Amino acid sequence: MNIIITGGAGFIGSHVVRLFVNKYPQYKIINLDKLTYAGNLANLKDIEDKPNYKFVKMDICDFDGVYKLMQDEHVDGIIHLAAESHVDRSIKDPFTFAQTNVMGTLSLLQAAKLYWESLPEKWEGKRFYHISTDEVYGALEMTHPEGIKPPFTTKASSGEHHLAYGEKFFTEDLKYQPHSPYSAAKASSDHFVRAFHDTYGLPTIVTNCSNNYGPYQFPEKLIPLFINNIRHRKPLPVYGKGENVRDWLYVEDHARAIDLIFHKGKVAETYNIGGFNEWKNIDIIKVVINTVDRLLGRPEGQDMDLITYVTDRAGHDMRYAIDSSKLQRELGWEPSLQFEEGIEKTVKWYLENQEWMDNVTSGDYQKYYDDMYKGR
Numbered sequence: 609m610n611i612i613i614t615g616g617a618g619f620i621g622s623h624v625v626r627l628f629v630n631k632y633p634q635y636k637i638i639n640l641d642k643l644t645y646a647g648n649l650a651n652l653k654d655i656e657d658k659p660n661y662k663f664v665k666m667d668i669c670d671f672d673g674v675y676k677l678m679q680d681e682h683v684d685g686i687i688h689l690a691a692e693s694h695v696d697r698s699i700k701d702p703f704t705f706a707q708t709n710v711m712g713t714l715s716l717l718q719a720a721k722l723y724w725e726s727l728p729e730k731w732e733g734k735r736f737y738h739i740s741t742d743e744v745y746g747a748l749e750m751t752h753p754e755g756i757k758p759p760f761t762t763k764a765s766s767g768e769h770h771l772a773y774g775e776k777f778f779t780e781d782l783k784y785q786p787h788s789p790y791s792a793a794k795a796s797s798d799h800f801v802r803a804f805h806d807t808y809g810l811p812t813i814v815t816n817c818s819n820n821y822g823p824y825q826f827p828e829k830l831i832p833l834f835i836n837n838i839r840h841r842k843p844l845p846v847y848g849k850g851e852n853v854r855d856w857l858y859v860e861d862h863a864r865a866i867d868l869i870f871h872k873g874k875v876a877e878t879y880n881i882g883g884f885n886e887w888k889n890i891d892i893i894k895v896v897i898n899t900v901d902r903l904l905g906r907p908e909g910q911d912m913d914l915i916t917y918v919t920d921r922a923g924h925d926m927r928y929a930i931d932s933s934k935l936q937r938e939l940g941w942e943p944s945l946q947f948e949e950g951i952e953k954t955v956k957w958y959l960e961n962q963e964w965m966d967n968v969t970s971g972d973y974q975k976y977y978d979d980m981y982k983g984r
Contacts, residue, residue: 609632609634609635609636609684609685609733610635610636610638610681610682610683610684610685611628611635611636611637611638611683611684611685611686611687612638612640612677612678612681612683612685612686612687613625613628613637613638613639613640613686613687613689614640614641614668614686614687614688614689614690614716615640615641615647615688615689615690615691616637616639616640616641616652616663616689617639617641617643617647617648617649617651617652617663618641618646618647618648618651618689618690618826619646619651619820619822619824619825619826619829619859620689620739620820620859620862620863621639621641621689621690622648622651622652622824623822623823623824623859623860623862623863624687624689624863624866624867625637625639625652625655625661626652626654626655626863627860627863627864627867628867629655629658629660629661630655630658631867632660633658633659633660634660635660636660636662636681637660637661637662638662638663638664638677638681638683639652639661639662639663639664640664640666640668640674640677640690641663641664641665641666641690642665642666642667642668642690643665645826646693646826646828648824648826648968649663650964650967651824662681664677667712668688668690668708668712668713668715668716669707669708669711669712669715670715671715671718671719674715674716674719675718675719675722675723678719678720678723679723683720683723684733684734684735685734685735685736685737685870686716686720686735686736686737687737687739687866687870688713688716688736688737688738688739689739690708690712691708691709691712691794691797692704692705692708692709692790692793693741693790694790694828694829695743695788695790695791695921696828696921697790697828698788698789698790698793699788699789699921699922699923702789702793705789705790705793706789706793706796708793709790709793709794709796709797710793710796710797710800713738713797713800713801714797714800716736717736717800717801717804717810720734720736720810721804721808721810724810725808731809731810731811734811735811735812735813735870735875736801736804736810736811736812736813737812737813737815737866737869737870737873738797738798738801738812738813738814738815739815739817739866740794740797740798740814740815740816740817741791741794741816741817742778742816742817742818742819742855742880742882742928742930743786743787743788743790743791743794743925743928744784744786744791744794744795744798744816745778745782745784745785745816745928746784746785746786746787746791746925747785747787747925747926747927747928748774748776748777748778748926748927748928748929749774749776749926749927750773750774750851750853750926750927751773751774751775751776752772752773752774753773753851755771755772755773755886756771756772756773757771757772771886771887772886772929773853773886773888773927773929774927774929776929777929777930777931778816778880778882778928778929778930778931779880779931779934780816780878780879780880780934784798784799787923787925788923788925798814798816801814802814802876805875805876811875811876812875812876813869813870813873813874813875813876813877813878813879814877814878814879815865815866815869815878815879815880815881816878816879816880816881816930817857817862817865817880817881817882817930818854818855818856818857818881818882818883818885818928818929818930819854819855819856819857819928820856820857820858820859820862821856821857821858821859821950821951821954822858822859822860822950822953822954822957823859823953823954823957823958823961824859824964825859826968827965827968827969830889830892830893831892831896831951831954832958832965834893834896834897835896835900835954835955835958835959836958836965836969837914838896838897838900838901838911838914839900839904839959839962841911841914842914843914843916844893844897844914844915844916845916845918846889846890846893846915846916846917846918847889847918847919847920847921847924848917848919848920848921848924849890849917850888850889850890850893850915850917851888851889851890851926852888852889852924852925852926852927853886853887853888853889853926853927853928853929854886854887854889854892854927854928855882855883855884855885855886855928855929855930856883856885856886856887856892856947856950857881857882857883857885857943858883858943858944858945858950858953858954860944861883861943861944861945862881864941864944865879865881865935865941868939868940868941869935869939869941872939873939874938879932879934879935879938879939880930880931880932880934880935881930881932881935881941882929882930882931882932883930883932883943883947884930884932884943885943885947886927886929887947890915893915894912895947895948895951896951896955897909897911897912897914897915899951899952899955900955900959903955903956903959904959
């Protein structure tokens with residue numbers, strides 16, 4: 609197979625590219641990435657010389673370029689991860705999110721449709737896999753503010769620290785209720801993907817995933833941002849009271865799910881991917897502080913004084929929680945790591961790769977970060 613992976617120089621994308629390049633030497637993997645601030649080819653240094661890997665710098669909104677690439681490379685599948693994904697940025701600049709997430713997805717869909725329609729075998733052996741977010745579902749009510757033991761049993765959710773904060777979870781049949789420009793743009797792109805299947809027969813799959821964490825994540829997101837700030841003894845800006853709940857999944861577990869769904873998932877289906885692993889933001893921050901302090905040889909908990917409560921984000925959803933039992937039941941996937949294991953691996957990686965962190969936090973990003981939190 610010849611497969612385009614969009615956004616392959618980004619956080620989740622780089623893990624997917626690495627997995628496919630190493631696991632499937634018989635495939636040709638084309639990493640299509642615009643290399644915006646969050647795209648970094650240093651994420652893929654270890655596989656850049658592999659014979660079955662090719663990088664193409666391109667904007668997914670460039671329909672003519674994408675269409676020609678599909679023809680030139682005889683593309684059989686698209687795994688679409690490229691997206692603007694930071695909610696704060698979407699609040700400041702919704703136009704960019706609509707352009708990339710909606711029009712970029714439409715560009716890819718139309719290019720795939722036109723190219724695959726032109727082939728004698730048409731849709732046979734072809735697949736358009738669109739990766740989305742749990743944020744399209746809106747927010748869940750937090751009926752158990754102190755948490756309860758999870759109603760599901762998986763390897764990653766059986767520990768005492770993995771709590772559920774309400775009876776309801778995001779399931780694949782929920783209606784969409786996006787609350788931010790980011791989630792609205794992703795919801796729209798999801799609808800276009802499904803419409804291309806229903807209207808033209810394009811073989812599509814959509815997955816909606818919970819918060820990812822792990823190596824190579826751009827440090828505007830909570831966990832790498834706070835690891836870096838703790839290292840430098842800088843403030844840790846916490847929205848509101850830190851009571852918002854998120855479901856967390858180690859990025860390599862997400863990449864394994866994508867691999868499985870791309871090969872075994874049913875066309876036109878939606879699968880939710882989550883860790884059954886709910887944490888309040890303030891609790892996850894305390895775990896990160898204790899882990900960083902311990903690994904740096906500081907007294908554990910010394911840096912709790914860095915926590916700084918700031919004005920809450922506009923339209924900040926209270927709780928997300930994914931029900932991924934369909935994926936477990938139909939394809940046999942489950943998360944492999946408990947959160948404490950994943951955090952230990954993640955913190956160690958960032959502390960051992962400080963040059964990578966220093967490179968991506970220089971220049972424009974640092975100015976953006978300083979401006980965002982100034983006066984809060």
